[in-house]
Amino acid sequence: MSMDYFQYLRKERMPHIWCPGCGHGTIMKSILRALDKLKWAKDDVVVVSGIGCSSRTPGYLDFNTLHTTHGRALSFAQGVKVANPNLKVIVISGDGDAMAIGGNHFIHACRRNMDITLIVFNNNIYGMTGGQASPTTFTGSKGTTAPYGAIEQPFDVCNMAQASGATYVARALDIDAVAMDRVILSALQNKGFSVVDAWSQCTTYFGRQNKWGDASEMMDRYKEMTYNVRLAEKMSPEEKAGKYPVGMLFQASRPEWCEEYGKLIERVSK
Amino acid sequence: MSAEATEKKAPVIKFLAGNEACMEGALAAGCRFFAGYPISPSSEIAEKMSGRLPKLGGKFIQMEDEIASMGAIIGASLAGAKTMTATSGPGFSLMQENIGYAMMAEVPCVVVNVMRGGPSTGNPTGPSQSDVMQCRWGTHGDHPAIVLSPNSIREAFDTTVQCFNFAEQFRTCVVLAMDEIVAHMREKIVIPAKEDIKIVNRKKPDLKPGDPYKPYEADASLIPPMMNFGEGFRYHVTGLDHDATGFPSGAPDNQEILHRRLVDKVEMHKDELFLFENHRTEDAEVLVVAYGSTSRSAKRAVEEARAQGIKAGLFRPITLFPIPEKQIAQAAGHAKKVVVPEMNLGQYRLEVERILGPAVPVVGVHRVNGEPIAPSLILSAIVGG
Amino acid sequence: MSKRYEIRLAGLGGQGLVLAGVILAEAASIFENKNAVQSQSYGPESRGGASKSEVIISDEEIDYPKATHIDLLLCLTDAAAEKYLKDCPETALVIADSDLVPSAIPEKFRSVKAPITRLARETVGKEFVTNIVALGLIQELTGIVGLPALEKAVLDRVPKGTEDLNKRALEVGREAAHEYGAHILSAKG
Incomplete structure (x- = not known):
């Protein structure tokens, strides 16, 4: 059964700006498949983004779309959600957007636990500005601002999200569309703040600078760097060392901000 | 002192500080969303808002910083609320990028800047008028600016109402520049009855469901009518140069038209803006x-x-x-x-x-x-x- | 009353001087329909830093909201007296806490020294009503606002359940005016 993607796309905005081999389009399609299952009215969905390659996604999607300033998507998105909690709010961000310039907003959005889903299109590099190192650039990997290899430790998006209070946390690779679909759908269904660390290869900047090869070679390398969290129990610590788990990593039930504020309004407006 | 002034049919006499009168003015103007971050000498506005807004069914959220506060009031305004934040010099500096966004994307909102001494941390508790040019030119690029400055408690109320009216009428971010003296001194104020306060709401386009909506298509007034998110007319909002559809457009002609319109829509109506x-x-x-x-x-x-x-x-x-x-x-x-x-x-x-x-x-x-x-x-x- | 009457209340943060100023100004403007402006200057400290609260009361429109020709100075610390006495014209009335302001008030001023804080603590029973005792003292000595207006303004601002305590504080302040300020009262006639 194949769905009609174009019912959710702004055809007149095509072609998109992404490079051949980029994983962003693959993740965007996963989002559309999840939304197709949820059958939310298009007028009720707001897709918010910051600045960067990932953040061009909303422009292609036929919903209410809000392309904000660099790093600030979550602050705009929370304003939208609080003002009208009936709107379904999805935030699309990159690793630089969400974890560097927007890092403070990221941890506080997790802490508040508003019913918003953040999908981080994580390609470990600043693509749009020309391949500079990002907060998720692996130690030793090169960027145009790390010509000798990054000396810093990268952020683990999922650990940050969990520690900060997000109530659904998952990681998936663009190569594994089935897993990506599953976690994005679950994230959207979670009544609270959800974070999906969606890995996407940047062949143009990350791949070339680090000699990781083309898209398929990069995807293979991502597979080698990760393991399915459902197999974790059967794996030895040595097998897991230095690797990232993928799948649903954390889920919790915690009061949602807008619901709590709604109760507060009821309590004090009597 | 818990009377809900905005609900009163008759005038209400109060003895208020400028920051309190500003909050009353905002509520009277229909502000139902406030996002802010504590900073002297503006914090009383946020404090009072946190108490009053939920009683009126409005929303208050304390953000992690002023950048987020500004982003939140823009998002909330797009979702249909009349929105405000309040800050002082250092926070106002942090807000500047998103203030420019509100002007570029034509999102109505109000920023109160209670001026204290600067630059930098300066004098957090002393009066100053040293942000006047920051109010005008704080964000980058050519842009319109509407900035009001009250000198009394009653005027703090009136100018705040006016800021909302101008923001809604002109689809832009309007700044209220109070100094610390006006913000903190107290005077008697007669808050007018609700029906005596003139309220302006954003102009809606005349559209039937299914009609195409161009969010930045303006008539001779140069001010495009505005739909809110969730009202059935999906559209795109960006801080990039854009055309009447709202989508990015780097065409030189189009950029010229956009930037001139943003400035001209205020310039051509400025006689309506002059209070003196x-x-x-x-x-x-x-x-x-x-x-x-x-x-x-x-x-x-x-x-x-x-x-x-x-x-x-x-x-x-x-x-x-x-x-x-x-x-x-x-x-x-x-x-x-x-x-x-x-x-x-x-x-x-x-x-x-x-x-x-x-x-x-x-x-x-x-x-x-x-x-x-x-x-x-x-x-x-x-x-x- | 002269056209413009200027009051400066000075001491430490925590002594309730800002609230005292607000109450005095409310008594004049809300309950007696005069014009009044209250303002203050403050530092970063919530407690213990220098605090100054000013009230201007006038029958006419008040333009400049700060004191320029002080009619009444209240000092609840020695530092406040040292700092602000020199701003006062000779016509000013100076009221000081006799325990907290050991320095002599220059003779050119009409002055009253009373143990305001001690009266609050010992006679009323709660030190936190020091500011209200001071208001009672000011009211009786100057008549700048009437007692009914002041009492209404006090009761409007103080926490529920402390009404009697605060009324008592006003009374103790007014009695102190007679005990420590008879020379002022008799001069006033």
């Missing part, structure tokens, strides 16, 4: 131009000068930007000298000099010591050679 007071300017040979709390010192100095037989007068811009240029020139019609007292080193004085040209000497009275400018200092400048 003339006090004894008809025959003034010495004109004082002063705003905010400094204008109260100036008024006293003018009275004392008149008592000495000097024909002094005061022109007080309430709308600082756009600058009421004609009105200033008119007030200075008989002036042999113009005095501009400011709690900064001459930011508005330069504008007055530009407007009046070299024919009239303009004397500044400037203090940046965290103290108000006493009437005697202004009087000396009026009397002095």
